[in-house]
Amino acid sequence: MERIIKDETVWRREDTGQISLVRYRLERPSTSDGVSREQDIDFAQWNGVAGLLIGREFREGSWYRFEKLNAPITIHDCPMHYRVVAGKGKETQANEDEYFLFPTLPADVVKLEPIEDNLNALAQWIAKFSERTRVNIAAKAREREQDRRKQNPPHFPYEQPDVDHYDNQKDVMLTLVKKKWPHLSTAIADLRAADSEQKRKRAKTKVFHAYIADYKTIHDKMPKVQEGEAAMLYEEDAFHQLMSEALAAPLGTVDKRDWQLTQGWIEKGYYRMNETDLAAAFARDWDYAKPYKGSTLARTSRRLGLRSGLKHGRPETHTFDDSTYGNQRP
Numbered sequence: 130m131e132r133i134i135k136d137e138t139v140w141r142r143e144d145t146g147q148i149s150l151v152r153y154r155l156e157r158p159s160t161s162d163g164v165s166r167e168q169d170i171d172f173a174q175w176n177g178v179a180g181l182l183i184g185r186e187f188r189e190g191s192w193y194r195f196e197k198l199n200a201p202i203t204i205h206d207c208p209m210h211y212r213v214v215a216g217k218g219k220e221t222q223a224n225e226d227e228y229f230l231f232p233t234l235p236a237d238v239v240k241l242e243p244i245e246d247n248l249n250a251l252a253q254w255i256a257k258f259s260e261r262t263r264v265n266i267a268a269k270a271r272e273r274e275q276d277r278r279k280q281n282p283p284h285f286p287y288e289q290p291d292v293d294h295y296d297n298q299k300d301v302m303l304t305l306v307k308k309k310w311p312h313l314s315t316a317i318a319d320l321r322a323a324d325s326e327q328k329r330k331r332a333k334t335k336v337f338h339a340y341i342a343d344y345k346t347i348h349d350k351m352p353k354v355q356e357g358e359a360a361m362l363y364e365e366d367a368f369h370q371l372m373s374e375a376l377a378a379p380l381g382t383v384d385k386r387d388w389q390l391t392q393g394w395i396e397k398g399y400y401r402m403n404e405t406d407l408a409a410a411f412a413r414d415w416d417y418a419k420p421y422k423g424s425t426l427a428r429t430s431r432r433l434g435l436r437s438g439l440k441h442g443r444p445e446t447h448t449f450d451d452s453t454y455g456n457q458r459p
């Protein structure tokens with residue numbers, strides 16, 4: 130099985146500039162095309178947007194395979210003598226996620242004897258290295274989120290303590306997604322409410338059916354379904370009934386403007402703008418040749434449930450102080 134390299138990272142020694150480690154991350158091999166009733170289908174939210182998340186596969190348990198290469202692999206003119214392959218799930222080639230190449234063993238590993246102990250220690254070294262990398266990435270993500278919230282605060286001093294504009298945006302975005310997928314939204318709610326394994330199994334099948342029915346109404350075509358599942362669909366009366374209901378129901382469309390207004394509510398600062406600024410920013414951000422009126426956008430945001438962070442009340446009055454100009458009166 131040929132695997133595609135997704136990216137390469139090279140580490141070099143600070144003192145000599147020589148390569149000390151190369152990591153390759155691998156693309157996941159394609160699985161059977163199409164959705165299946167065995168997959169998890171649910172709504173998800175991230176960074177001010179929302180959508181569907183379809184679980185393609187779920188793998189548990191990390192593993193590391195280490196080896197001393199019989200023939201060195203030359204990368205960037207540097208011969209690599211050691212390799213550690215890392216993966217998750219069953220230890221197969223399809224489950225390999227990344228591999229690490231070393232020209233020499235790290236200093237805290239090379240001191241061990243015999244060579245088998247070196248290689249075992251090298252695998253543990255990679256495991257710890259991967260964990261440190263994961264922690265660093267998570268820390269940087271938190272820093273970015275903190276910076277984002279400093280620039281666009283979730284709450285202002287003049288607002289009620291329970292106001293959180295980020296939560297408000299997420300709720301509105303999720304409402305729009307559910308409106309677009311009405312039958313799937315109901316089916317997912319039923320699945321979450323299932324209180325027995327038997328009910329959960331029936332509800333999960335209903336989610337599968339609802340996804341296909343809503344997809345057909347949204348895209349005017351059937352989604353890809355895994356081989357073997359498609360034939361079964363047309364033998365299930367519940368699927369035919371749900372499909373008929375979905376095709377007969379009004380299309381659960383969401384206006385493009387509603388998506389844009391909600392997506393940019395915080396990220397583009399709309400929640401802090403008056404009507405004049407909002408009209409100008411919205412036209413600029415989304416390239417509208419004929420701008421919407423600020424009053425129209427404000428009414429739309431209220432209809433959607435988006436909460437404004439603009440301070441209301443009388444504008445501040447500033448008393449003119451001519452002392453800054455010296456004694457320049459005529």
